[in-house]
Amino acid sequence: MSVAIIGAGVSGVLTCFHLQRLKPGIKIYLIESNASQVGKGLAYSTNDETHLLNVPAGKMSAFPEDPAHFLNWLVKNNYFFSEDSFVPRKIYGNYMMSILDYLRPFITLINDEAVDLTKKEEQIKIHLASGENIYCNKVLLALGNFSPSPVGGISSQIKFHTGYHSDPWKETVFNNLEPTENIFIIGSGLTMVDMVMTLSKLNHLGKILAVSTHGFLPQAHEKTIPYTDFYADLKNCNSVNSLTIKMHRHIARAARKGINWRAVVDAIRPHTQVLWLHLSMSERKEFMDKIRHIWGVARHRIPAESYTILNNIIEKGQMELKAGRVVQITQQKNKLLVDYKLRVNQKTEHFLADRIINCTGPESDYGKVSMTLVQQLLRNKIIQCDPLRLGINAAPDGRVVNEHNIPSDKIYTIGPCMKGILWECTAVPEIRDQSLAIAQKLAE
Numbered sequence: 001m002s003v004a005i006i007g008a009g010v011s012g013v014l015t016c017f018h019l020q021r022l023k024p025g026i027k028i029y030l031i032e033s034n035a036s037q038v039g040k041g042l043a044y045s046t047n048d049e050t051h052l053l054n055v056p057a058g059k060m061s062a063f064p065e066d067p068a069h070f071l072n073w074l075v076k077n078n079y080f081f082s083e084d085s086f087v088p089r090k091i092y093g094n095y096m097m098s099i100l101d102y103l104r105p106f107i108t109l110i111n112d113e114a115v116d117l118t119k120k121e122e123q124i125k126i127h128l129a130s131g132e133n134i135y136c137n138k139v140l141l142a143l144g145n146f147s148p149s150p151v152g153g154i155s156s157q158i159k160f161h162t163g164y165h166s167d168p169w170k171e172t173v174f175n176n177l178e179p180t181e182n183i184f185i186i187g188s189g190l191t192m193v194d195m196v197m198t199l200s201k202l203n204h205l206g207k208i209l210a211v212s213t214h215g216f217l218p219q220a221h222e223k224t225i226p227y228t229d230f231y232a233d234l235k236n237c238n239s240v241n242s243l244t245i246k247m248h249r250h251i252a253r254a255a256r257k258g259i260n261w262r263a264v265v266d267a268i269r270p271h272t273q274v275l276w277l278h279l280s281m282s283e284r285k286e287f288m289d290k291i292r293h294i295w296g297v298a299r300h301r302i303p304a305e306s307y308t309i310l311n312n313i314i315e316k317g318q319m320e321l322k323a324g325r326v327v328q329i330t331q332q333k334n335k336l337l338v339d340y341k342l343r344v345n346q347k348t349e350h351f352l353a354d355r356i357i358n359c360t361g362p363e364s365d366y367g368k369v370s371m372t373l374v375q376q377l378l379r380n381k382i383i384q385c386d387p388l389r390l391g392i393n394a395a396p397d398g399r400v401v402n403e404h405n406i407p408s409d410k411i412y413t414i415g416p417c418m419k420g421i422l423w424e425c426t427a428v429p430e431i432r433d434q435s436l437a438i439a440q441k442l443a444e
């Protein structure tokens with residue numbers, strides 16, 4: 001019996017860990033294309049210490065049955081953080097590496113890119129970019145987060161301009177940065193915050209303009225009294241409207257008791273997947289159209305220290321945040337002129353940038369992901385996009401479904417690949433539960 005796990009980020013490594021423990025002696029291949037991301041994946045391979053976890057350390061244990069595992073690892077490794085601290089993601093990457101190091105004697109770690117899968121009777125052949133092949137009985141697609149797609153209105157000439165950075169997670173994003181450069185950021189979410197944290201560390205002096213569809217600034221975490229679990233009041237809601245009304249009611253009730261809205265949002269997190277599964281497809285679409293951005297701001301909060309830095313830069317007038325959309329980018333000598341339309345009045349404004357960074361977030365529509373494996377799997381109908389085009393179509397337990405909606409007993413997926421199916425499944429607190437459940441299926 002052999003299993004191949006494609007992707008060695010948190011999802012791949014934790015599934016590997018559980019599988020090895022559940023079925024000692026099983027042959028496990030762990031395949032990772034990016035040498036600098038082995039064991040860490042995209043989020044935790046940053047080398048910048050200002051890029052912090054957005055979940056407090058006390059909630060970032062890799063193992064749900066041992067909630068203090070990460071805190072104990074920090075102490076053992078002479079890092080001094082409390083359970084409420086927001087630890088640099090780089091350190092979390094080292095924590096994940098320690099788990100991978102433990103696994104190394106039991107698994108075959110392959111640094112190569114999986115480019116295709118073919119099924120033959122009971123076996124699956126994994127084609128690697130090097131030309132080698134691997135044969136196994138089951139596969140887990142733990143492909144994680146992909147780079148953002150290019151934004152509209154950008155010609156191929158601009159896409160290849162040295163000042164245009166389509167991938168904010170590349171090490172080269174701030175190469176040759178001059179202190180007075182004017183920087184245009186497309187997007188205003190957590191990746192924008194990472195970029196501004198780096199610029200602040202570098203004592204950057206130039207102007208920063210961030211433009212996003214709604215122009216919302218991420219909210220800061222705040223310590224607050226927990227709110228009571230009110231799932232019982234939501235569990236029969238089958239529309240976004242009824243959920244929204246009840247959420248507002250609970251936020252008002254919490255406020256009367258002196259409890260912050262954040263605690264209300266946090267109280268439903270353990271139930272978000274079930275609430276999502278309870279909604280019809282048209283209600284999920286309604287959520288995507290009308291609520292997603294507000295929910296994103298309320299749910300994906302940043303550490304208070306990052307918020308303070310961001311706010312100071314805005315207050316001193318160095319940075320502005322606007323709601324709008326990029327219409328066109330043109331080259332002006334060695335600079336880039338960005339035309340963007342304001343949401344409020346549809347007027348076009350301009351910004352002359354030395355550097356543009358695309359922070360629109362990971363691309364989750366697999367139809368737009370250029371990776372060979374993804375394109376091959378779609379072409380060969382081994383995977384399908386989910387109806388919301390947020391990832392791979394799968395059963396809620398991770399079994400990938402075919403075009404007739406029949407779940408496979410051999411090909412599974414996990415984590416961010418399942419956003420369209422479970423919605424709340426992209427972060428460590430959910431991935432650690434999911435990895436155990438999927439390892440149980442892979443071990444069968």
Ligand SMILES: Cc1cc2nc3c(=O)[nH]c(=O)nc-3n(C[C@H](O)[C@H](O)[C@H](O)COP(=O)(O)OP(=O)(O)OC[C@H]3O[C@@H](n4cnc5c(N)ncnc54)[C@H](O)[C@@H]3O)c2cc1C
Pocket residue numbers: 006007008009010011012031032033034037038040041042043044052053054055089112113114115142143144145146191362371373414415416426427428429431
């Ligand atoms: C910038 C950022 C910050 C985040 N911060 C937090 C946080 O603070 N707390 C939190 O809980 N969550 C955070 N998240 C959410 C994050 O999705 C999860 O925490 C987790 O890292 C996802 O892990 P993963 O293994 O599923 O995906 P990834 O980390 O993306 O790993 C997938 C791996 O698969 C590899 N791969 C893909 N295709 C192939 C192929 N064909 N062949 C071989 N290898 C392949 C990739 O190279 C990659 O290394 C963050 C996400 C991002 C993008």
